[in-house]
Amino acid sequence: MSAILEIVHVTRRFAGLVAVNDVSFALNEGEILGVIGPNGAGKTTLVGLISGTLPPSSGDIIFKGRSVTSLPAFRRARLGIGRTFQIMRPFPGLSVLDNVAVGALFGYGRGTPDLEEARQKARRNLEFVGLSRFADHLADELGGPGRKRLELAKALAMEPKLLLCDEVMAGLNHVEIDEVIGVIRKVRDSGITILVIEHVIKAIKSLSDRLLVIHHGEKIADGVPDAVLSDKTVVEAYLGKRRA
Ligand SMILES: Nc1ncnc2c1ncn2[C@@H]1O[C@H](COP(=O)(O)OP(=O)(O)O)[C@@H](O)[C@H]1O
Ligand SMILES: [Mg+2]
Structure with missing residues (x-):
């Protein structure tokens, strides 16, 4: 498998706050990567860093083998990096x-x-x-x-060749969620690589080939969904609190 996207030691600070802290991971071509983590973990910031609406404070973003870190969002879009917005802007x-x-x-x-x-x-x-x-x-x-x-x-x-989906299922009921899952699978089957941020664990588990967990701006787990969701650190940092 070859990587379509590589995030290399990427950090983003807002004044005194470190929203994304030294995060590295790769996204393989044709893969659906799920990204989960509590509110404020840095997930939307990560999408901004990849799509180019936010410059990183440090680190490198490699798309199809070339650094896009210094390119503005419209240039990255033309190269094939697409995104949805959590706050919808029609x-x-x-x-x-x-x-x-x-x-x-x-x-x-x-x-x-x-x-x-x-x-x-x-x-x-x-x-x-x-x-x-x-x-x-x-x-x-x-x-x-x-x-x-x-x-x-x-x-x-x-x-896009790579599509970043930021909470496209938030606020939807079970039937609507299943329909959106169907659409995202169809998108992948059409040859597009996908990074999907979602809070609905059941949905993200069934959809993702691999799961990444972000907590306080740091990557705390990265692997196959079953292993990640039963990981002790992940349960303590994120899943445990959700059940409480
Ligand atoms: N433009 C900004 N200016 C200042 N702080 C920000 C900005 N965008 C996000 N943050 C802060 O960065 C952290 C991560 O936010 P965000 O990436 O939206 O988290 P998530 O999408 O995981 O809920 C939060 O503490 C948030 O308040
Ligand atoms: Mg968000």
Whole structure:
């Protein structure tokens, strides 16, 4: 297996706080890597560091064998690093379809320069995530579950090679979670490598090939889900508290 992404001793400080502390790991091509950890552990910061919305304080981020650490987010997106946002940011005055078309216009490579072609692509992305019937609605008419799917469709429209999903199941019920799991599996089967942050342990366990646990900005475990979830340090730091 070859690594599509390597995080090498990455640290990110905010004033006096170390949000991500000397974290290293690799993500193999075609893999689904789950990332779990308590609120404030540094998971969203990690996504920002990989996608380029936040520069690291130190360390290196290697994508497909080349350092992208000094590249801005739009350049990383064009190389194939896509993400969803935990705090969803649809363009409120645009239709659901055009929200996704924007992704196609600015995505992988140089994107699609033609609006009609971008809309065609966007229709396929909406179909893929099960949002076709809302294509002509305004994005702000969507409820929570719809917005989560829209985030996925927007990210997919940029044709990423690596997709970073930040809590795309938060606030969803069991049926909706199962549907999103199905969509993420389909994304992987289409050849995209995935990093997925999630609090729903059952979901992340069934979805992930490998699990990484972050606690106070540090990586405390990395391995196959069963071993990680029964690891003593992980149970004490994270799972134990959740059950309490
Ligand atoms: N832009 C920021 N400025 C200052 N502190 C931040 C900023 N973003 C995140 N933090 C802090 O960094 C820590 C990690 O946050 P975050 O990565 O959002 O955690 P998680 O996604 O695991 O809940 C938290 O203590 C948070 O308050
Ligand atoms: Mg977060």
